[in-house]
Amino acid sequence: MTATMRSPARLTQYAHGGGCACKIPPGELEDVVATLLTPGDRTGRADDLLVGLEHGDDAAVVRLDEHRAVVVTTDFFTPVVDDAYDWGRIAAANALSDVYAMGGSPLVAVNLLAWPRGVLPFELAREVLRGGLDVARAAGCHVAGGHSVDDPEPKYGMAVTGLVRPDRLMRNDAARAGQPLTLTKPLGLGVLNSRHKNTGERFPHAVETMVTLNRDAAAAAVRAGIRCATDVTGFGLLGHLLKVARASNVTAVVDAGAVPYLDGARESLRDGFVPGGSRRNLAWAQPHCDLSAVDDAEAVLLADAQTSGGLLLAGEIPGAPVIGEFVPRGEYLVVVR
Known part of the structure; x- marks a missing residue:
C-alpha cells in the first residue's frame, strides 16, 4: 500500500541524520578503502586514470584523449530540510559540485531515489525530483532517468558525468607552499540545518547558499x-582542508578571523544544535591540527x-x-591562528 498526501510532512523527521552530516566518519571510511585498490590492481591503461582513490578526491577522472577527460561522481543523502522541492534542489547542487570542484562541466545526471513508499506520499517524491531537475537544467546538465528503491529512510541524490580538459x-x-587559501561560501550550514531539524525554524539564507551552484566559482578558478580545489561538504572545513594538505604535502594555515559564517550559525552552536557529524569531524581532524x-x-x-x-x-x-595560506609542511597539517 502506498501513502497518500494528508498533511505536510516534516521530511527531516524521517531520517536519523541530515544532508552530508550523515556521511560515514572520515577515519572509518579511510580504513575501509585503504587496501581496496593499488596502482598495480588497475584495469585498462593506468595512465588514463588521472584521478582515482589515492587521495579521496571529489570525483574520478579518466582521460579520453589529449583535450578531453570524463569526470564521474555520485552523491546522495537523507533530507536536510523539510521542504521536498528544496531538498531536491540542494541534493542536485551538491552532486554537481563534485564536477565543478574538478574544474569540469556536468554533462548528464541520473537520479538516485530511496523512498519509504508506505509511509510518505509519492507526491513528495515528485517534488524532490522536480527540484533536482530544475537545478540540473540551470546547470545545463541533462537528467536521464535513474534508479529507485523502497527504503525505510528517504534519500535522494544524483550520479553525474561531466567533462574536463586535462x-x-x-x-x-x-x-603548493606560498599559495593563498580561498573559501567561496560561508560556513555554518550544519548547525543551522540541525536547528531546523530539531525546531522546524526555517533559514532561507541557508537554503539559498546550498542551492547556489559552484559553477561560477569553478569557472573563475580555472x-x-x-x-588545486575541493568542495567543503560533510567532513567540514578542517576535514577537507586536512585532506588537501596531506595529499599535497604542505601545511594549511587558517586565519580564524577571516573565515565567513552564515547569520545565526554562532547562535545555533551556542544553543546546542550541533550535528553528530561535526563532532566526529573534529575528533578525526584534531590530532593533525x-x-x-x-x-x-x-x-x-x-x-x-x-x-x-x-x-x-x-x-x-x-x-x-x-x-x-599554504606553507611548507610542518608538524601539523592544519594550523589555525
Missing part, C-alpha cells in the same frame, strides 16, 4: 589558473559538517575571501 583539471593534491589559538566552539564551527558548501581553492578569485 590541462585545466583541479585536484586536491596540487596545493580562468585564474588554479589547479594545531587549534590552540581558538576555543572549543570555534573549533566545532571549523569542523561543522556542510551540505552543498563552497569550494576551497589554492589561489584567489574575485569576490571570495582569502582565509589563509
